[in-house]
Amino acid sequence: MEPTEKKTNFITNAIDHDIDNKVYTNDRVHTRFPPEPNGYLHIGHAKASLLNYRISQEYQGKFNLRFDDTNPSKEDMEYVDSIKEDLAWLGIKWDDRLFFASSYFDKMADYAVELIKKGLAFVDDLTSEEMREYRGNLTEPGKESPCRSRSVEENLELFEQMKCGKLPEGSRVLRAKIDMASPNMNMRDPAIYRILHIKHHTADKDWFIFPMYDYAHPIEDAIEGITHSLCTLEFEDHRPFYEWVLSNLDDFQNEPPRQIEFAKLNLTKTIIGKRYLKQLVDEKIVDGWDDPRLATISGLRRRGYTPESIQAFCEAIGVAKTNSTVDIAMLEHFIRDDLKLKAPRLMTIMDPLKVTITNYPEDQVEWVELPLNQEDPDMGNYTTPFSREIFVEKADFMEAPPKKYYRLFPGNEVRLRGAYFITCNEVVKDEDGNVIELKCTYDPATRSGSGFSERKVKGTIHWVDINHAKEIEVHLYDYLIDDEAGINKDNFIEHINPNSLEIVNAYAEPEVMKATPYEKFQFIRNGFFSVDPKYSTPAKLVFNEIVSLKSSWKPSK
């Protein structure tokens, strides 16, 4: 009967404040997620999109998906498709509210004309280099462009020519007329339209001019009736221009949207940032945008992460204005937590060591029954074969064990999960002295489920019957980068972990072979694994390691 308190943060506080002050009609709340289709979504976008979506849900408001496609030189339909797929997978619903900034291009151009007529915008002939010189710098004011005083008529004429494609690419630009001496660089007559003779991927007609983000975004938000326009911190000092645009356009005097900025997500041992992800993909350092080592949504999906785990993670990290770096252990916690009850628990051997049970009949096979998940009896049971020759993990045997080692060592008895107690009697080595086989004896009285309680054993290990084992390929992962050192955005490529992927052939009990792409399992004592959709074939299943199991076992000193 715990009252589930709504999680508050500075954004919900701001919205509550707006509601208290009756800022928006009927206390409406309308958010949006405005990705530019120029790359794949990553975990940072999950935070942003889920944040916007959840807020709309909590306030019984609306949520729009809007592609901010104002720069055709970088954008592509491949990305809009992947973004829609990723968002839907994350559980975000935009109903029929799917929009494209490009569908507002006509209106935006009309609004530019309105600004020109009001004497608030002008066509500039300065080259981009000249503009940079005229802009001044952080401590010195800029100077006004010679074109700033052009007549409204001339500006109108020139803008029309820009729009019709009569002027060469890059030759002119439409600028807002604000203040070249503003301490805020974004207010020093920012460019609002540039000439680009590029075919736009979605626009319904040919355009030769394209609006800049700073000009387009407030208009997009206002047209859609957005109330709270959430974006990241670096746009904080763009806010004055966002407000300038809306306050100077007649259509948007009523209930204009409000921009609120929050800190983007950073994760330890993880490279987030479209530009860097694209570099990894383009330089083929990784296996595409959906490489399981990447924090892209598609990578996490292929790795075996669930939408629920990502939702829970994003909920848990909260949202604030503090630049922060979340420990990757937090993400890993939530996938373990989610899969704990969902994933069947089966046995595989990653690094095999043969064990012969010398007192077990040569040709006998018995099928022992095990729960698919003992924490969820409803999942039912399955059977697995047991016979004279089995594989156990190499790590589960030590010839000279440290204190508190509960696994196999000469003379020690352990339980084989779901089967019998075995005692290690003899260690077989090759000519180099490597342990290649163990000879053990089992105690028939100790069969699982028999109620045997004469003696206890400290360790239980997993195993696989050699004659029934199937080979599978397992991809074990380590972090792509190690951020303990002085790593930064520019040198991360030199800090790529060369051992981030280890491919091993493992042995699985027969039940594992029923697995289908994306299906997730706990391989007992090894971790959570998911069937790789890209490389699995009917002949050989490939499993991605999602995350290992936690372990408090540490060899004593």
Added chain:
RNA sequence: AGGGGUAUAGCCAAGCGGUAAGGCAAUGGACUCUGACUCCAUCAUCCGCAGGUUCAAAUCCUGCUACCCCUGCCA
């Protein structure tokens, strides 16, 4: 004196003048046919620093300090 931001535990993060939530990590212990899970316990005399106001300050005021962002015809 360029402008805009942010500082609460190892990492996130609540808190909004009444005496420091929660999660992750970590540590100890219980349990265990997964050294997992679960459970129990521990983990900020203190909120970047220094002053001030107040019966009372992480919360208000003043002054510092540190870090982040801003000089694309990118978003």
